[in-house]
Amino acid sequence: MSQVAVGTNYINATKGLKSWLTTLDHKRIGIMYLLFIAISFALGGFFALALRLELLNPGKLLFSAKQYNQLFTLHGAIMVFLFIVPSIPASIGNFLLPLQIGAKDVAFPKLNLSSFYLYLFGAIFCVYSMVAGAADTGWTFYTPYSTTTDTSVISMTLGAFILGFSSIFTGINFIVTIHKMRAPGMSWFRMPLMVWALYATAIIQVLATPVLGITLLLLVIERVAGIGIFDPALGGDPILFQHFFWFYSHPAVYIMILPAMGVMSELVTTFSKKNIFGYKMIAYSSLAIAIISFLVWGHHLFVSGQSDYAAMIFSLLTYLVAIPSAVKVFNWIATMYKGEIDIKAPFLYFLAFLFLFCIGGFTGIMLGSLSLDVYLHDTYFVVAHFHYVMMGGTVMAFLGGLHYWWPKMFGKMYSEGAAFVAWLFIMVGFNMVFFTQYLLGTKGMPRRYYSYLDQFQPLHAFSTSGTWVLTIGFLIMAFYLVESLLNGKQAPDNPWGGLTLEWKTQSPPITENFLDTPIVDSDPYEYDKVKV
C-alpha cells in the first residue's frame, strides 16, 4: 500500500518544468502529448482555413499555385502525422490505458518518454520543412513528382519517418502493457472496450508503420542518390511506391478510427447506464478490422494502372472490412435501448460521431465499388469522404473522449452550456464545409485544384464559409476548456457514473494511479448489477 498525502495527485506531486520534461508517469506524458497535439491541430487547421480561403474564387486570391500546393501538403501532413495518428492513442490512450487495466504505469515508461521526444523531434523536422521551402507533394509523396520537385521534401519525409518510430514505440508499449500489466482478475474479456481498441490499434502500428518508414527512407535516398526503385526515369515503378505507401497508409486509417470506436463504446455505456450490447462482437470486430485493414490498400489504386485482378481482390476485401464497422454501429444503438440516457457534452459527440461516421461509411461503399470509383476517384467526393470519416469520426470521438475524461485528467468541470454551443457550431460548420464537397465531387470537381471552372464557385464559396463557422466552434471550445482549468468547479471522482477502473480512483489520480492494486471481479459495464 502506498502512502499518499490527502490532496496530492500526479499534477502537483512534483513541481517545476523539469519534473514534467523528465517524467516517466504515463499520465503526464499523455498530457504533454495532448498539448502538442492540440497545437498541431491548430496549425493544421490554420492551413486549412488559408487554403479554403484561396478557393473562395477561381484563380488567384491570396496565394500562388505553388503556395496553395504547399498549403494543402502541410495541412495534410500535419493533420495526419502530427495530429490524427497520435491523437487518441498517444494522448488519451497514454493517460487512460494503465488506469483502465488497473496498472501503475505502462510496461516501459522510459520508452514511453522517448516516444514523446521522438514525436517532438519529428515535429521539428516538419516545422523546418515549413520554413525551408515547404514540400508541395501532397501528404502522399507520390513519385516521381516527389523525387523531382525542388521543394524541401527530404525534411518533411524525415519528419514523418521519425514520427513513425514514435508511433511504433507507443504501439510496442501498449501491446506489452495490455499483455502483462493487467490487474488481478482482469481477464481479456473483462477489459474495457477502449483497451481492446487500443490493442487492435497497437497491432496495426507495429505491423504497418515500419513499411512506411522504409518507404520514406527509400524516397529520401532516391532524392539523394537515385536508387531508382520508384523512379520511372531510372527504370523503377511509381505504382510500386503507391503499394508501399498504402500498405501503411490504409491500415493507418484504422490506426485513426479504431481508438475512436473504443471511445464510442465507453461513451455509450456510461451515458446510457446500460451494459454494452454485444461486448464480444465489438471486441472481435476491432481485431477483425485490424487484420482485414491490411488486405484492402489497393482500393486507392483502382485507376492507377494496377492489374485488374488486384483491383478485383482489393474491392472484394474492401467490402469485408465494412461489415465489422457496421456491426459496431448497430451494437452501440442497441446499447441505448431501455437505458437512462444522460445527454451531456461527451454524449453529444457520440451522436455527432454516429451521424457523421455513417455518412462517411455509406459514401465509402460507393468508393469501394470499382466502376463507380473510376468516376469518383480523386474528386472532391473522396476529400469529403475521408473528412467525414477522419474528422467526423476520429475528431468527434477525440473531442468526446476529451470531454469525458477531462474531469479525470485535470480534476475540473467545464461549462455544459458552452460545450453545447461549441458542439452546435462544429456540427453545422463541419457539414457546411464537407457535405458541399460531396456535391462538388459528384459534379466532377477534381481535388488538389488551385483554380476551378466558374460553375463550381457557389459550392466552393459555401464550403469556405463553413470553415469560419467551424473555427468559431473550436475557438469557443478552447475558451471554455482553458476557463475550466482556471476557474472550473472541482470534479468529483466519478462525475458521469462510469464503471471502469479509472473512475474508481481520485480525480486527478495519484502518481501511482491506485492506492491499492485493484482486484477485478466483474465485467466492465454491469450497470444492471451495480448501482452507482
Next chain:
Amino acid sequence: MSAHSHLDGHHSHFIVPVRYYVGALISLLVLTVITVVVAQFNFGSFNLLIAMLVAVVKAGVVISIFMGLKWEKGFNRVAFLGSLVFLFIFFLFVFSDVLFRSYRSPLEATQINLKSPVKKLEPGSGHH
C-alpha cells in the same frame, strides 16, 4: 485467472544445453558451404529455389535455437510468426498486381509500335 499468473513470484529460467548451440553452429556452417557450392553449378531457375530453401532452413535454425523460439511459449511465437504472415500478404498482393499488369510487355510495345519511353543510361555518364 490466467491473467495474473505473473504475480505468483516464481522466477526461473530454462537453461539450454550447450550441445544445441554447437549443433546449430555446425549445421549453419555446413549449410553455408552447401549453398555456395551449389551456386557454382547452373540449375537454371532452380538456383533461386535451392538457395532460398537453404536460406529458409538456416533461418529456421537461427530462429528456433539461437533465438530460442523452440522453447518460447504463447504469444512471442504468434507475434514473430505472425509478422511473417503479414510480410507474405504484402508480397502476395503487390505481386497480384505486378504479375498481371503486362508491365513493359514486349507484345504491347510492338502493337503500339513505339520504342521504350525509358531513357537509356549512357555508359560512364551517370544520371542527371
Next chain:
Amino acid sequence: MSDVKNHKVHSVAHHFANAGHEFESAKLGMWVFLVTEVLFFGALFVAYAFLRWAYPEMFVEAHHLLDWRMGGLNTLILITSSFTMVMAVRSAQVNQRKQTSAYLLATLVCAFGFLIVKYLEYSAKFHHGYLPAKFFTGQAVSEHIHLFFGIYFMMTGLHGVHVLVGIGLIVWLLIRNQKGDFYSDFFTPLEMVGLYWHFVDLVWIFLFPLFYLVG
C-alpha cells in the same frame, strides 16, 4: 562453477510485480520490436523481388560484379558471432561472468571483422563507380544496372547500420558485465541484445544468396 562473487542485486522497477514479470515483459517487448524489424527489412525484400522480376537478365549480369568469397566469408563470420552471442547469454545464466565477457568480446571481434570485409567490398565498388544512379560512373554492362547497385547499397547499408548499432549495444553490455550487473537472476539486457543480434544475422542469411549467389 560460479565465478560470480559480489554481483549487484538487480532491483525490479516499481510497476512490476517481480523480476520474472519484468523479464517476461521485456522479452515480449523485444519480440514485438523484432516484428517491426521483419516488416522494415521485409519491405525492402519486396522491392528487391520486384526489381528482380522486372529485370531478370540484368540481375544475372550484375551479380557477377560482387565477390561471393567476400559475402561467404561474412556469412561465416556472422554465424559464428551469433554463436558467441548466445554463449555469452548462457554464461550469464550460469553465473560465469568472465566467460560472458570473453564471448561478448569474441562477438565484437566478429562484428568488426564483418565491417572490415564490408569496407573492402564497398571501396572496390566505389572505385569502379558501381553506385546508385546519381553517382553511377561504372561500366554499364547491362541496361538498368544502377538499379542493382541501388538496392544492393540500400539493403546491405541498412544491414550495416544495424551491425553498427549492435556493436554499440555489445560494448554497453561489456561495460555493464564488468561492473557485475548480470547474474543468473538478471540478464535481461544480454538476452534482448542477443535476440537483436540474431535477427541481424537472420537478415544476412537472406541477403547473401540473393545478392552474391543467384543472379
Next chain:
Amino acid sequence: MDNKIVNESLIAGKGWFPSDVSTFGQNVDGLYNFILWGSVILFIGIIVVTTLFVIKYRKRPGYVQPAGKHITHHLGLELAWTVPPLILALFIFYWGFTGFLDMSVSPKQGEEVRVVAKKWMWQFEYKNGNKALSELVVPVNTPIVLVMNAEDVLHSFYVPNLRIKRDVIPNRYTKVWFEATRTGNFQIFCTEYCGDGHSEMQGTVRVVSQAEYKKWLADGGAVDESLPLDKVGEKVYTAKGCVACHSVDGSPKVGPSWKGIWGTTHQFVGGGSAAVDENYVKESIYDPHAKVVQGFQPVMPSYKGLLNDREIDGVIAYIKTLK
C-alpha cells in the same frame, strides 16, 4: 479560367452526375443511385431509431430506467445485421466489378489515339500522324482506344461526361477506351496531382459526326485560313494549351503573362536580356529553355512540330493585341 472553349456544362444532367454521353454511364450512374438510395433509407432508419431511443430513454424527472437484467447479446439480431449487409455488399461489389471489366477491356476494332501527358498539357497523336494539343477530336458512336503515357510525372485522364479516368504514367503505357454517344464538347481534367499547373491541365473532347471527323483527319485540323491572324492566335492560345501557363490579364501563372509584354525587355535567368519581338517569341515556342525569364522555372515543353508557321504568326499577332 476565362478564354476557355465553353464545354458542355458539367452541372447539366438529369441526375446527380453531369450528363452521360458514354456507354458506361448506365452502370456507373445506376450503381450510384442504387447505393445512394439504399444508404438514404438505412441512414434514415439509423437516425430515426437513435432519435427515438434518445427521446424515449432520456434521463428526466419522473423517468425510471426499466429494471431487470440488461440484454447483452441476441444472436438473431446480430446475425440479422451482419449477414444481409454482407450479401448486399457482395452484390454491390459484383455490380461495380462487371462495370469495371467493361471499362478495362478495350474493343479490338477501336480507333487508336496516342496520348502523351506532360506538365501541363495533353497531346494527342492520330494514326495518320495528325497531332493535336488539348483537343481530342473523335467520331461519335465509335469505340476509341487511348494509349497513354506521361513524359515527366503522373497525370490522370478524366472526362466526367464519359465516366472514364485512368492514370498516365511515365515508363509505361496505360489504356482507356470509350464510345461517345452524341456530339458535343466535353471537359478533360487532369486528376493526378502534377504540380503548379495541375488545375490548368485541361482540355476538350470534341465529339463530331463521322463525316466531320474524316474531314478533320484529312486537313490535319488546320486552322481556318479565312480567319485573321490575331484570331488564329487567340484560338491557338486556348486550343493548344498555352492558357494553362500564360495568362492574358497580367497575372503571373506558371509562365509570364502575355499582357503588355510586346516590345518590353525580358531579363533572363543566368543573365542577359532581350526585347520581346517576333524572333524571341518564335524561339520561345520552339526552344523554350534557351531563354528563361527571371522568376520562372524552365518547365515549358517545345512546340516544335506542334504548331505550323501560320499558327506561330497568329500567336505573335495575338500577343501584339494584348496591351
